Amino acid sequence: xxxxxxxVEGIENQDEHCHYYYHVRSKSVVRITxxxxxxxxxxxxxxxxxxxxxxxxxxxxxxxxxxxxxFIELPLxxxxxxxxxxxxxxxxxxxEKVTHALWKVLETHGGLTGFTDKIKEYGIExxxxxxxxxxxxxxxxxxx
Numbered sequence: 001x002x003x004x005x006x007x008v009e010g011i012e013n014q015d016e017h018c019h020y021y022y023h024v025r026s027k028s029v030v031r032i033t034x035x036x037x038x039x040x041x042x043x044x045x046x047x048x049x050x051x052x053x054x055x056x057x058x059x060x061x062x063x064x065x066x067x068x069x070x071f072i073e074l075p076l077x078x079x080x081x082x083x084x085x086x087x088x089x090x091x092x093x094x095x096e097k098v099t100h101a102l103w104k105v106l107e108t109h110g111g112l113t114g115f116t117d118k119i120k121e122y123g124i125e126x127x128x129x130x131x132x133x134x135x136x137x138x139x140x141x142x143x144x
Contacts, residue, residue: 002027007140010074021071023059029074036060075139085135086115089128098122 002022006029010020013031023030036056039049041064046054063071083106090102101122105114119128 002029004137004140007074008136011077011080011140014074014076020074021059021063022074024070024072030056030059030071032056032060032063037064040064080136080139082132083112085132086112088135089131092131093124098124 007022010029010031014020017035018031018033020029020031022028033053033056036053037060039053039057040060046057049057059071086102086106090099090106093099093102098118101118102115105118108114119125
């Protein structure tokens with residue numbers, strides 16, 4: 001069974017050589033690397049493929065044969081607009097002074113660093129972490 005943590009981990013760990021998918025049949029998040037796709041396309045028998053890649057090769061073969069319907073690719077971290085999360089968080093705060101301070105740093109170059117500094121300065125780090133986690137949860141729920 002899929003958990004939110006599985007989805008978040010998949011999103012966080014993706015890069016240009018490793019992709020994560022929701023596998024519909026097993027209802028789980030699976031990782032498929034470029035190496036596993038290469039082996040899958042080669043047609044080699046699994047016994048000639050290193051054990052560390054065999055499970056991923058099976059998933060890659062299934063993905064190649066059935067690219068629509070069997071898998072749902074998780075979004076890349078860059079596809080999730082973290083800046084938008086920061087804007088909405090700032091607007092959700094009751095204290096106008098804090099909202100204004102956060103908006104001011106978001107409007108500058110290097111806003112992420114300034115944002116992080118400001119939430120520490122105002123002692124609202126935990127509030128931000130909770131907000132971000134819930135926003136990511138809503139985004140991930142829409143994915144799967």
